[in-house]
Amino acid sequence: MTDSPELRDPADSGPRAVRPGLRPVLAGLGLTELGKVYGRTPAQFAAEAVRLAVADAGLTLANVDGLLTSSGVTGGVSLDLQRELGLTDLRLLTHMQAYGSTAGSMVTYASLAVQSGMASVVACVFADSPLRPERGSGAIYGTRHAGSGWWGLLGASGVIGANPMYALAARRHMERYGTTSEQLGHIAVAQRAWAALNPAAQMREPITLADHQASRWIAEPFHLLDCCLVSNGGIAVLVTSAERAASMAQPPVHVLGWAQCHPGRYLRRNPDFGLVTGAATAGPAALAMAGVGVGDVDVAQLYDCYTFTVLVTLEDYGFCPKGEGGPFAASGVLGPGGKLMLNTGGGQLSGYYMWGMTPLSEAIIQARGHGGDRQSALHDIVLVSGNGGVLDHHATLVLGGPAAGP
Amino acid sequence: MTVGPVDRDQATAEFFDAAADGRFVLRRCPDGHHSEPAGAQCTTCGSTQLAWVPAAGGASLVSWAVVWSKPESGSEQVATVLVIGELDEGPWWWSRLEEADPARLAVGLRLKIAFRDGGAEAVPVFELAG
Numbered sequence A: 001m002t003d004s005p006e007l008r009d010p011a012d013s014g015p016r017a018v019r020p021g022l023r024p025v026l027a028g029l030g031l032t033e034l035g036k037v038y039g040r041t042p043a044q045f046a047a048e049a050v051r052l053a054v055a056d057a058g059l060t061l062a063n064v065d066g067l068l069t070s071s072g073v074t075g076g077v078s079l080d081l082q083r084e085l086g087l088t089d090l091r092l093l094t095h096m097q098a099y100g101s102t103a104g105s106m107v108t109y110a111s112l113a114v115q116s117g118m119a120s121v122v123a124c125v126f127a128d129s130p131l132r133p134e135r136g137s138g139a140i141y142g143t144r145h146a147g148s149g150w151w152g153l154l155g156a157s158g159v160i161g162a163n164p165m166y167a168l169a170a171r172r173h174m175e176r177y178g179t180t181s182e183q184l185g186h187i188a189v190a191q192r193a194w195a196a197l198n199p200a201a202q203m204r205e206p207i208t209l210a211d212h213q214a215s216r217w218i219a220e221p222f223h224l225l226d227c228c229l230v231s232n233g234g235i236a237v238l239v240t241s242a243e244r245a246a247s248m249a250q251p252p253v254h255v256l257g258w259a260q261c262h263p264g265r266y267l268r269r270n271p272d273f274g275l276v277t278g279a280a281t282a283g284p285a286a287l288a289m290a291g292v293g294v295g296d297v298d299v300a301q302l303y304d305c306y307t308f309t310v311l312v313t314l315e316d317y318g319f320c321p322k323g324e325g326g327p328f329a330a331s332g333v334l335g336p337g338g339k340l341m342l343n344t345g346g347g348q349l350s351g352y353y354m355w356g357m358t359p360l361s362e363a364i365i366q367a368r369g370h371g372g373d374r375q376s377a378l379h380d381i382v383l384v385s386g387n388g389g390v391l392d393h394h395a396t397l398v399l400g401g402p403a404a405g406p
Numbered sequence B: 001m002t003v004g005p006v007d008r009d010q011a012t013a014e015f016f017d018a019a020a021d022g023r024f025v026l027r028r029c030p031d032g033h034h035s036e037p038a039g040a041q042c043t044t045c046g047s048t049q050l051a052w053v054p055a056a057g058g059a060s061l062v063s064w065a066v067v068w069s070k071p072e073s074g075s076e077q078v079a080t081v082l083v084i085g086e087l088d089e090g091p092w093w094w095s096r097l098e099e100a101d102p103a104r105l106a107v108g109l110r111l112k113i114a115f116r117d118g119g120a121e122a123v124p125v126f127e128l129a130g
């Protein structure tokens, strides 16, 4: 039953504020080499990322008592990672999959575990290794469905992969609100300008709106420069309590709010398709949990598998009214020097594509004040989105810089 | 333009049986709500008492995407129009729209279901109505 929200108990409609006592904090961040890095398996990237996150926090693997693993399109990361890292007597161990919302969800569950005292230092990791020297990136996410059943039927009629599905969503937004390809292009251009300031970004050569418009069609209305990169690598974060983090190596990044929304209408009649996503529910709920409003957000890291995903999430979070994401993106607010600090590492479009770990990792860097040439002057409240499926899974995190503890 | 191939499984057997006869079937509950063919319960009321019923075959265009083949030296890029059609009974269906000029597409454009030979099974596609 998908159309009966009135049956839900409104008293349980959102998360409660973080309870006093054990306050969750992101205390470690580990990024492997990212991009065209060949010859390593996802499991190897994952193990390296966790080791780097542990070292970043000034800890050793013996301090880790919780592990949440996740993997991308090539799989390969599993509970075996515990053994690989020599982690014994863990108090929390789970493999998770909510597609692009997984990273935000992992931090949420790790925070809940820390709050409850179930675990004290939880590593959350994502790794993927889809790029091979001889294979084009387009082939990776455009793989045909298995040749039987409903999925086979979808593939048989040509509806294959993420590009056309998101293109259908974007076209619906364009037809309803007048959104244009040029407006989407402003997002791509701004993020490339940010990537130029990020040494870890894969694509750092500046682009113009004309470059965006001239790039080849992938699935109209998407040009090549509307679409994210594909990357190899791994990223891990450590969640612990503020009390524990006080003696660790990095400035604490507080986890102030979280919420998810999974609309559940994939391949179903959906009046909201392409117009409103789970971000419209999860964003306000996470901000309310943190006790702030969208106007208090200093830095936003929004999942950007496509330029359109950023645009619709800006609307859903309330940075601009519904339907005005296009004019908003084209108004000059984006990019270095703009007033909205958005996807400051270049995002998935120009930085690196590590699913939800892309916005999360840059959020941690900004919240700490470690962004170097691209650092936002204000970084007390950092909003992070995760998006999976075809706008089907959403996770929001509200992070606080060292000065913003509850 | 070719479709398929696709093989049936237990969940799709009745659908492909109907498709072989040129009928596009939906699920309908005792209260008369129509659901997408892949649904195991009514998307309106949750009933699991679903019958297969033929759709009239008419639909309206909800959205579209024009997918271009990868450019290769010496060959023209080929455009495939993929659409969401809202069947007149209510459910949506995702497939290709054949023989349509991408420049002339608009929300609400009238479509109809047609079938193509997908090897082992018939595959429904959309065509422009009228």
Ligand SMILES: [Zn+2]
Pocket: B029, B030, B031, B032, B033, B042, B043, B044, B045, B046, B047
């Ligand atoms: Zn019903």
